[in-house]
Amino acid sequence: MKALRLLRRSGSVLSPRTRPCCFIHQTQYRNPLPLNIFRLQSTAPAQYQSAIEREDDLEPGETEPTEDFFHNAPTQEERESILSQLPSPHPQHAHKSARLSALHARLMLPPRLPLETLARCLVDPSADIDPHFNNSSLSILGYDLLGLYTSEAVLCRHPRLPTEVMFAAMWAYCGPKTLAAITREWGVEVAAAPGGEVDPGYLQCKHIEAGNASVEGTGVQVKDLPILATDPKGKPMLGEPGWRRGVSSRTVKSDHFGDEIKRTVLDYAERPELRQEDLQRKLEKGVTLETASTNFVRALMGAVYLHAGKKAAYNFFKAHILSRHLDFSKLFEFRQPTRDLSRLCAREGFESPVARILSETGRKSRSPVFVVGVFAGKDKLGEGSGSSLDEARIRAAVGALKGWYLYSPLEVNVPSQAERGGNWEPVMVDGGEVVV
Amino acid sequence: MPVQAIRTTSTARNGVGAFILQCKRLDFHYCDHWGSSKGMNTFLRSPLIARFAAAHPQIQIHISPRPNTHPIIRGLYINGREKVICVRNLEKEQILQKAELLRDANGEKVRRMKGGRLVGSLNESVRGVWDPFHGGNKEIIGDRIVSS
Numbered sequence: 260m261k262a263l264r265l266l267r268r269s270g271s272v273l274s275p276r277t278r279p280c281c282f283i284h285q286t287q288y289r290n291p292l293p294l295n296i297f298r299l300q301s302t303a304p305a306q307y308q309s310a311i312e313r314e315d316d317l318e319p320g321e322t323e324p325t326e327d328f329f330h331n332a333p334t335q336e337e338r339e340s341i342l343s344q345l346p347s348p349h350p351q352h353a354h355k356s357a358r359l360s361a362l363h364a365r366l367m368l369p370p371r372l373p374l375e376t377l378a379r380c381l382v383d384p385s386a387d388i389d390p391h392f393n394n395s396s397l398s399i400l401g402y403d404l405l406g407l408y409t410s411e412a413v414l415c416r417h418p419r420l421p422t423e424v425m426f427a428a429m430w431a432y433c434g435p436k437t438l439a440a441i442t443r444e445w446g447v448e449v450a451a452a453p454g455g456e457v458d459p460g461y462l463q464c465k466h467i468e469a470g471n472a473s474v475e476g477t478g479v480q481v482k483d484l485p486i487l488a489t490d491p492k493g494k495p496m497l498g499e500p501g502w503r504r505g506v507s508s509r510t511v512k513s514d515h516f517g518d519e520i521k522r523t524v525l526d527y528a529e530r531p532e533l534r535q536e537d538l539q540r541k542l543e544k545g546v547t548l549e550t551a552s553t554n555f556v557r558a559l560m561g562a563v564y565l566h567a568g569k570k571a572a573y574n575f576f577k578a579h580i581l582s583r584h585l586d587f588s589k590l591f592e593f594r595q596p597t598r599d600l601s602r603l604c605a606r607e608g609f610e611s612p613v614a615r616i617l618s619e620t621g622r623k624s625r626s627p628v629f630v631v632g633v634f635a636g637k638d639k640l641g642e643g644s645g646s647s648l649d650e651a652r653i654r655a656a657v658g659a660l661k662g663w664y665l666y667s668p669l670e671v672n673v674p675s676q677a678e679r680g681g682n683w684e685p686v687m688v689d690g691g692e693v694v695v
Numbered sequence: 696m697p698v699q700a701i702r703t704t705s706t707a708r709n710g711v712g713a714f715i716l717q718c719k720r721l722d723f724h725y726c727d728h729w730g731s732s733k734g735m736n737t738f739l740r741s742p743l744i745a746r747f748a749a750a751h752p753q754i755q756i757h758i759s760p761r762p763n764t765h766p767i768i769r770g771l772y773i774n775g776r777e778k779v780i781c782v783r784n785l786e787k788e789q790i791l792q793k794a795e796l797l798r799d800a801n802g803e804k805v806r807r808m809k810g811g812r813l814v815g816s817l818n819e820s821v822r823g824v825w826d827p828f829h830g831g832n833k834e835i836i837g838d839r840i841v842s843s
Contacts, residue, residue, distance in 0.1 A: 421697070
């Protein structure tokens with residue numbers, strides 16, 4: 260497989276950025292170092308950001324009045340007031356933050372990932388709406404990468420997993436709740452409020468107001484406000500947003516976890532103003548800590564991919580996400596396991612399953628135990644024990660179904676290893692669950 | 696209804712993939728006047744502290760005066776707790792040992808491990824839970840257990 264040229268594609272992320280407020284910065288926050296004049300968001304290390312690059316309109320021949328710098332050097336208060344005008348910390352400050360470099364070392368991030376980018380990953384769109392300075396673009400990339408790596412890891416290890424369980428496994432590995440937990444376990448602290456003067460080592464987002472906070476002047480809680488109260492409309496109809504479709508259509512039309520996508524690419528293509536509206540709403544209302552942490556982990560994944568390449572990104576994924584513990588057999592919930600098992604046997608061409616008592620004790624006592632096996636012809640498919648015959652039979656059927664669905668091959672190859680320099684080998688993916 | 700799924704989260708196993716050092720920050724406090732800070736002041740001027748900081752880039756090191764008190768080292772941990780050790784009248788090597796102790800701690804309260812279960816596992820046992828209905832059945836004859 261041909262490898263993608265990363266640098267060519269990531270140029271837009273890796274180049275220095277400025278914005279109007281950086282010019283305010285330039286005029287007010289004069290400093291002898293040209294680097295400090297404008298705000299660089301960037302991802303290449305600072306020393307490579309050439310000192311010759313200039314933001315002003317001076318002709319090359321003209322010289323700046325350097326002596327003015329020293330006479331008009333801003334006082335500490337002036338600097339602070341200028342910094343607090345910025346919505347998120349100046350990228351220049353990334354190298355001054357002990358918290359940020361400690362985080363970089365703690366996560367054992369590749370040295371090619373500069374601190375500026377790590378700082379950018381920590382800025383949520385609700386803190387800074389400018390896409391050049393927040394983590395929105397990186398988190399989109401990270402979301403797709405996490406989805407790719409997790410889905411192939413789950414599906415290649417358990418090729419017969421039912422679709423619903425597959426979605427649940429994806430959610431368990433890289434769902435928002437897990438990513439929020441990962442952020443906590445990494446020791447990332449959250450800033451009380453975002454701003455330019457905040458240490459760049461903090462996760463910055465605008466917090467959404469708690470549902471049980473009381474609205475000022477009234478005795479009402481936020482969640483009880485009429486605009487937020489749930490619609491008494493009832494279940495959504497076919498085709499309306501929120502309508503639950505079948506599992507197979509969800510594999511195509513939903514996100515990685517089988518949930519409905521609120522705004523699809525098509526929506527944005529039809530009404531481009533929607534994107535701005537959504538961002539504005541986020542900026543005004545704020546986000547939950549879970550959302551901000553999720554965006555941070557995804558953005559970091561994307562940043563590792565862009566700066567250090569595929570191998571480093573996969574290693575990062577393996578070290579922090581895939582190494583987590585998940586018991587797949589606890590994700591199943593069967594409604595009628597005996598019926599599912601007989602349908603499965605019919606599909607696979609086994610004889611229809613029969614339950615037989617293997618052993619029992621204390622039938623007439625208050626705590627009897629029955630051990631029941633489910634047999635297809637001479638093969639025992641599963642076994643279960645229970646205090647009634649039905650309970651034991653159902654447990655045996657569940658055991659047999661789990662034994663089938665949780666099959667795992669001895670040697671696991673994932674398709675993306677071909678991208679990282681391995682050989683491409685086709686993987687077996689089975690038919691999945693039975694349709695009943 | 697066909698098979699449904701239950702949403703849970705995966706649990707972290709620190710050290711299986713990446714190892715995250717649980718100590719986030721170490722604060723060293725000293726006093727300029729009190730004699731109990733003598734060892735701490737030599738420690739802070741010696742290359743020991745610089746070497747310690749360079750060896751542990753994942754720990755933030757803060758050094759600040761705390762006048763007219765004994766010198767202390769405070770460790771802050773990922774779980775939000777903190778541990779404080781008073782290092783009055785200690786030599787610089789002893790202070791380094793205390794710093795290493797704080798580095799290696801995970802911030803949990805010190806508890807006695809009870810019940811002899813010092814090693815825990817999230818994985819199911821390979822042999823399974825013992826049950827009386829499988830394997831060789833035994834008979835008790837007199838005071839002896841015999842396989843039947």
